[in-house]
Amino acid sequence: MNNGGGFLQGQIIKAVSGFYYVATVQGEIFQTRGRGILRQKKLAPLVGDYVEFSAANQTDGALEEILPRKNQMIRPTVANVDLGVVVMSARKPNFSLNLLDRFLVHLEFFKISALLFVTKLDLVEDIDQDEFLTVQKDYQKIGYPVILSNKNELEKYFPHQLTVFMGQSGAGKSTLLNELAPDLTLATGEISESLGRGRHTTRHVELHPLFNGLIADTPGFSSLDFPDEMTPEVLPYLFPEIGETSAGCKFRQCSHTNEPGCAVKEAVLHHEILNSRYENYQQFLKEIKEKKPQYKKGV
Ligand SMILES: Nc1nc2c(ncn2[C@@H]2O[C@H](COP(=O)(O)OP(=O)(O)OP(=O)(O)O)[C@@H](O)[C@H]2O)c(=O)[nH]1
Ligand SMILES: [Mg+2]
Ligand SMILES: [Zn+2]
Structure with a gap:
C-alpha cells in the first residue's frame, strides 16, 4: 500500500539473517534490509512491526520507518x-x-x-x-x-x-x-x-x-525470566484474582506475605484463591526481589 509519501507499507512476518520479510495488505511479500537509520535510532525491527519501506523489486527493499507499536x-x-x-x-x-x-x-x-x-x-x-x-x-x-x-x-x-x-x-x-x-x-x-x-x-x-x-x-525455550520492569508492586496485579482481592487488604502496600489483615491470604485459606497460584506468586516475588541486589542496596 502506498501512503502518498513514496514509501510502501506492510507488516514484518519473518526476520532471518538480517533480512526482514514484509507482507503488504495485497499479500505481496518483500525481502528488505534494515537501514542505517534504524540502527542509529537503536530500534530493532521486530516480527509483527508495521513498517514503511522502499523497494524497486520484491527482493531488494529497505526499511525506512517502524510505525508505533501497540505492545512488544x-x-x-x-x-x-x-x-x-x-x-x-x-x-x-x-x-x-x-x-x-x-x-x-x-x-x-x-x-x-x-x-x-x-x-x-x-x-x-x-x-x-x-x-x-x-x-x-x-x-x-x-x-x-x-x-x-x-x-x-x-x-x-x-x-x-x-x-x-x-x-x-x-x-x-x-x-x-x-x-x-x-x-x-x-x-x-x-x-x-x-x-x-x-x-x-x-x-x-x-x-x-x-x-x-x-x-x-515461535521457538520454545528452557527458562523464562521476568523482565526488569516487572516490579514487586505490579506482580499482584498480574495474577488477576490476587489483584482484585487485594482491594480488601488492611494495608494499601500489602505484599500479601506477612502483613496482618491480608485479604489475599484469607481468600487462600478459604480456597477462593488456588493454593498453587498463591505459592507461585510468592516464588515469583522472591525471584524478582533477588534479581536486583545492587538496586536494593541503596534502600
Ligand atoms: N503423543 C503426542 N505427541 C505429540 C502431540 N503433539 C506433538 N507431539 C510430538 O511432540 C514432539 C515435539 O513437537 P513440536 O511440534 O516439534 O514441538 P514445538 O513446541 O514446536 O517445539 P520447538 O519448536 O522446539 O519449540 C514431536 O515429536 C510431536 O510429534 C500430541 O498431541 N500427542
Ligand atoms: Mg516448533
Ligand atoms: Zn494482602
Whole structure:
C-alpha cells in the first residue's frame, strides 16, 4: 500500500539473517534490509512491526520507518500481539502449573489476552485425566479460556488478530499449527528422552496468514525470566484474582506475605484463591526481589 509519501507499507512476518520479510495488505511479500537509520535510532525491527519501506523489486527493499507499536513481547520477541496461546503438553514434557503461571504473568504484563491449550492428553493415563479437567475449571474461573487438545475450539479465536503460540520446546506448537493448516508443513522434533524436553526445532518467529488472521509459531525455550520492569508492586496485579482481592487488604502496600489483615491470604485459606497460584506468586516475588541486589542496596 502506498501512503502518498513514496514509501510502501506492510507488516514484518519473518526476520532471518538480517533480512526482514514484509507482507503488504495485497499479500505481496518483500525481502528488505534494515537501514542505517534504524540502527542509529537503536530500534530493532521486530516480527509483527508495521513498517514503511522502499523497494524497486520484491527482493531488494529497505526499511525506512517502524510505525508505533501497540505492545512488544520479549521471549518470544513479537510486536503488536493480540492473543497469546500458551501451548503446554500434559506429558513429555510434564505439565507444570509453575510454568503456566509464568507464561500467564508475562502475558498480563504485556496486556495480551491469554488462552491455555493442552497437548498430548493421549499420553495421559485414564486415571489421571481428571487432573486436567480440574486445571480447566480452575483457570477458566480466573478468566482464561482452557482448551483440552480440541483444535477445532481454537479456530474461532484467530480472525482479525495476531495470535502467538508460545511454550516450552517440545510442547507441540508446530505440530498443532500443522494440524490446523496442513499446507504449512512446519518442521517438528522428537523429544530428547534423556532431557525429557524438546530439541528447539523451530528456530525463528514467523507469522502465517491463516483463518483471517495471523498466527505466529515461535521457538520454545528452557527458562523464562521476568523482565526488569516487572516490579514487586505490579506482580499482584498480574495474577488477576490476587489483584482484585487485594482491594480488601488492611494495608494499601500489602505484599500479601506477612502483613496482618491480608485479604489475599484469607481468600487462600478459604480456597477462593488456588493454593498453587498463591505459592507461585510468592516464588515469583522472591525471584524478582533477588534479581536486583545492587538496586536494593541503596534502600
Ligand atoms: N503423543 C503426542 N505427541 C505429540 C502431540 N503433539 C506433538 N507431539 C510430538 O511432540 C514432539 C515435539 O513437537 P513440536 O511440534 O516439534 O514441538 P514445538 O513446541 O514446536 O517445539 P520447538 O519448536 O522446539 O519449540 C514431536 O515429536 C510431536 O510429534 C500430541 O498431541 N500427542
Ligand atoms: Mg516448533
Ligand atoms: Zn494482602
